[in-house]
Amino acid sequence: MRKPIVIALSAGLVLALGAGAAGCAAPSGSPKASDTPPHAPALMPASHEGRFAELGAQGCYGCHGSSERADPLLASAPKMPADHYLGGAVDSREIDPVRTQCDTCHGQE
Numbered sequence: 082m083r084k085p086i087v088i089a090l091s092a093g094l095v096l097a098l099g100a101g102a103a104g105c106a107a108p109s110g111s112p113k114a115s116d117t118p119p120h121a122p123a124l125m126p127a128s129h130e131g132r133f134a135e136l137g138a139q140g141c142y143g144c145h146g147s148s149e150r151a152d153p154l155l156a157s158a159p160k161m162p163a164d165h166y167l168g169g170a171v172d173s174r175e176i177d178p179v180r181t182q183c184d185t186c187h188g189q190e
């Protein structure tokens with residue numbers, strides 16, 4: 082007596098799950114792309130002309146970097162975000178190796 086009922090129930094469940102999955106498939110793909118709008122790196126201002134060639138990444142660090150006592154080192158310079166540091170940690174006081182070519186991302190204005 083019980084068996085047919087169980088079969089009927091599970092068939093209904095499969096149908097319901099199938100419909101749910103199909104319903105979710107379309108919306109799940111599209112919102113993701115707009116979650117992460119492209120965040121363009123700032124250009125170096127005109128005052129920086131030739132600076133990278135002359136000073137290299139450590140030169141940039143000398144103003145935009147940090148020490149135990151100052152972040153940024155030069156108060157009027159915007160500070161480097163944490164993700165520019167080794168391991169994403171400002172207190173590493175070291176530039177992440179993938180960030181050392183500053184001028185590949187920060188073009189000259």
Ligand code: HEC
Pocket residue numbers: 123124125126128129132133134136137138140141142143144145155157158159183184187
């Ligand atoms: C002598 C100090 C000094 C050095 C060295 C220096 N900067 Fe700057 N930087 C500043 C200051 C101050 C500002 C903000 C004022 C301005 O616009 O000039 C600035 C602005 C910037 C900006 C614009 C940020 C924004 O939000 O608009 C970028 C990008 C930048 N610097 C990158 C670099 C890079 C890359 C280097 C190495 C080649 C470097 N800087 C070397 C002092 C310095």
Ligand code: HEC
Pocket residue numbers: 120121122123138141142145159160161162165176179180181182183184185186187
């Ligand atoms: C791989 C690309 C890339 C490299 C290489 C890179 N940056 Fe950036 N930088 C970015 C992006 C993207 C942002 C904006 C991130 C944010 O706002 O969180 C940024 C933000 C900054 C800011 C903050 C600017 C502001 O407006 O507040 C400074 C200062 C800076 N970078 C300096 C440097 C210096 C100095 C170097 C080299 C040591 C460097 N960057 C290397 C991509 C890069």
